[in-house]
Amino acid sequence: MPPGYPYGVARGVNDAGTVVGHMHPTPAGLDRRAFIYDGNAVVNLGTLPGATQSFAFAISDEKPPTAVGYSHPSSRAVRWVDGVIDELVLPMGPNSVAADVSPNGHIAGWMGSSPLVGPSAAFVWYQGRAIGLPPLPGAYACEAAAVNDNGDACGSCLFDIKGTLAALRKAVLWKDGKAIDLRGAARQVSLRGARSHQ
Numbered sequence: 001m002p003p004g005y006p007y008g009v010a011r012g013v014n015d016a017g018t019v020v021g022h023m024h025p026t027p028a029g030l031d032r033r034a035f036i037y038d039g040n041a042v043v044n045l046g047t048l049p050g051a052t053q054s055f056a057f058a059i060s061d062e063k064p065p066t067a068v069g070y071s072h073p074s075s076r077a078v079r080w081v082d083g084v085i086d087e088l089v090l091p092m093g094p095n096s097v098a099a100d101v102s103p104n105g106h107i108a109g110w111m112g113s114s115p116l117v118g119p120s121a122a123f124v125w126y127q128g129r130a131i132g133l134p135p136l137p138g139a140y141a142c143e144a145a146a147v148n149d150n151g152d153a154c155g156s157c158l159f160d161i162k163g164t165l166a167a168l169r170k171a172v173l174w175k176d177g178k179a180i181d182l183r184g185a186a187r188q189v190s191l192r193g194a195r196s197h198q
Helices: 182-196
Strands: 007-013 019-024 033-037 042-044 053-059 066-072 076-081 084-087 095-101 107-112 120-126 129-132 141-147 153-160 167-175 178-181
Touching: 019 066, 033 066, 053 095, 066 107, 076 107, 107 153, 120 153, 120 167, 167 182, 178 182
Parallel strands: 007 053, 033 053, 076 095, 095 141, 120 141
Antiparallel strands: 007 019, 019 033, 019 053, 033 042, 053 066, 066 076, 066 095, 076 084, 095 107, 107 120, 107 141, 120 129, 141 153, 153 167, 167 178
16 A cells, blocks of 8 residues: 555456555545556546545456546546546535446446435436436435446335334336336246146
8 A cells, every 4th residue: 555545445456457445544444546457556546626436346347448437525426547547527416425336347436415315316427428227116315326237227125114213225227228126026036837737
């Protein structure tokens, strides 16, 4: 780790062994900075102008690779290419996080107010174009956590539980522009299996 930043967390690694994560100068984890490690040195990736912290979560296999994460405060989804930070232009705000990048550069995450209290929507960004992903019916907040080279994303959506302050989280797959409730999909598969054994 570089001088002044002895603590850190590694979050992602690509096929070339390049690692990304965040580092911080104190055990409390304040003043965090995204970093990249290419086998030779840990490099501070910096923040957006006016931001005080940054986090990197994943890195692609492209040449040069794309690292993704966010810059804080007022979280804004970013990518780094050749060490240069760039904010993703997204159709919803004010906050956003880029959570994952596929080997070929598809980026997924969330945008909106908050994925915990809503409203928020999942997105996929590729080659300068952002697509908001539809929520499961009745959900008030969604976030994408992973994406593949086809632009298929997965993550979760939140729902109110009537009569409580708790929330229900459902796993979701976004494929071909559609949101698929994986709990419902699993139930359908098990019913099909049961019928086949009758």
